[in-house]
Amino acid sequence: MPLGRRVGKDVEGLYEADQRLAGEYRTLLGAANRAERALRDAQAAGVAEPELHALTVAFDAALTEALAAAEAAERAEMGPKGYAPADADAKTRRTAEIARRKAKARPSVRPWTAEAVRLRTAREAHRLSYRTVPGAML
DSSP: OOOSOOOOHHHHHHHHHHHHHHHTHHHHHHHHHHHHHHHHHHHHHTOOHHHHHHHHHHHHHHHHHHHHHHHHHHHHHHOGGGOOOTTOOHHHHHHHHHHHHHHTTSTTTHHHHHHHHHHHHHHHHHHHHSOOSTTOOO
16 A cells, blocks of 8 residues: 555646656756857857847747756655646645645755746847847837
């Protein structure tokens, strides 16, 4: 007889998907670093605006993917108790919310929280500094 709270198939699927995406974190972060290096090199070389814009958008996309992986790693480190199915009742959603808040205080989750905040800040700073949407006015 298993001890502890059992998780449903839908929660188990979400948890496993987050674990898979978290496993790709280093690869996605490396891609973001390469995209940033390409953008900075192009800026230093004085590349034409259309190419520079393409590199800006590519860097934004790479940062967004790395951020998604960091957030997935954070959720996966919190464990399956922090997940609530989409069709869950209010009590189940609240229980999952409490479990997530408690898990954020664990030492194993804190580095992932800090990394997600760091990447989110870098992405927002990039978006405020460069146009990432075609035709957007700053």
